[in-house]
Amino acid sequence: MKILISADMEGATGVTWPADVLPGTPQWERCRGMFTSDVNAAVQGFFDGGADEVLVNEAHWTMRNLLLEQLDERTEMLTGRHKALSMVEGVQHGDIDGIAFIGYHAGAGMEGVLAHTYLANQITGVWLNDVRASEGLLNAHVVAEYGVPVVLVTGDDVACEDALGYAPEALKVAVKDHVSRYAAVCRTPARTAADIRAAAKEAARLAVRHAPVEAGPFTVAVEFDAEHLAMAATVVPGVARVGERKVAYTSATMYEGIRTFKAVTTIVSSAVEEQYG
Numbered sequence: 001m002k003i004l005i006s007a008d009m010e011g012a013t014g015v016t017w018p019a020d021v022l023p024g025t026p027q028w029e030r031c032r033g034m035f036t037s038d039v040n041a042a043v044q045g046f047f048d049g050g051a052d053e054v055l056v057n058e059a060h061w062t063m064r065n066l067l068l069e070q071l072d073e074r075t076e077m078l079t080g081r082h083k084a085l086s087m088v089e090g091v092q093h094g095d096i097d098g099i100a101f102i103g104y105h106a107g108a109g110m111e112g113v114l115a116h117t118y119l120a121n122q123i124t125g126v127w128l129n130d131v132r133a134s135e136g137l138l139n140a141h142v143v144a145e146y147g148v149p150v151v152l153v154t155g156d157d158v159a160c161e162d163a164l165g166y167a168p169e170a171l172k173v174a175v176k177d178h179v180s181r182y183a184a185v186c187r188t189p190a191r192t193a194a195d196i197r198a199a200a201k202e203a204a205r206l207a208v209r210h211a212p213v214e215a216g217p218f219t220v221a222v223e224f225d226a227e228h229l230a231m232a233a234t235v236v237p238g239v240a241r242v243g244e245r246k247v248a249y250t251s252a253t254m255y256e257g258i259r260t261f262k263a264v265t266t267i268v269s270s271a272v273e274e275q276y277g
């Protein structure tokens with residue numbers, strides 16, 4: 001049994017503020033330890049549950065956040081940027097039996113600690129076939145095309161609730177309870193590690209590959225907080241404006257759908273204005 005862990009940081013233990021997840025800040029340095037603790041607990045839990053291999057894919061920002069030197073020596077970690085499937089890179093080779101979303105968070109425009117979808121504030125909403133979409137929901141559709149079930153999700157309580165929609169069977173661990181975008185009632189890393197390890201051990205039972213799901217076509221709509229960002233996004237082939245601050249595109253598969261989404265967010269992030277006013 002081989003497990004893939006997609007590790008994002010906004011939903012990690014103790015994280016509640018942009019500086020906590022911004023590489024180079026003192027707070028990020030501190031929070032990397034708690035993020036690593038969450039991921040390591042999942043790694044250990046999956047091995048407890050009978051996994052033969054666990055691959056960790058870094059999925060946050062520069063994708064250079066986890067402390068490799070603190071991970072269980074049985075695991076391997078894929079670190080760094082530019083990967084065909086981004087947050088779920090590694091799922092496409094036919095050898096993954098289950099995936100865990102560790103440190104996930106609510107989607108753009110939703111309530112939830114540091115809720116966003118790819119970009120911090122510039123995207124105010126994403127819809128997949130008219131359903132409000134988080135990164136978890138988008139990635140769940142990508143991995144389904146490879147027949148891989150989502151078996152474990154960790155994050156704040158809102159992220160866990162969100163996961164009920166895209167991975168009802170998966171085990172969920174809320175490492176903190178949402179109070180506002182920048183506030184949460186947090187539990188200590190020792191406590192969340194114990195919870196995550198126990199859940200991962202149980203989740204290993206759910207790691208059974210199924211037939212690839214062909215659920216396309218997928219129409220993805222993206223709403224921005226400024227008109228010119230919608231305009232900028234339309235340089236990506238297939239992306240059309242459908243409202244003053246909204247664009248949409250249709251892809252036959254989520255493999256193409258997530259790649260186009262990545263192209264849109266990359267173009268748009270280069271068009272964001274400096275703050276003034």
Ligand SMILES: [Zn+2]
Nearest residue numbers: 008009060061
């Ligand atoms: Zn992130």
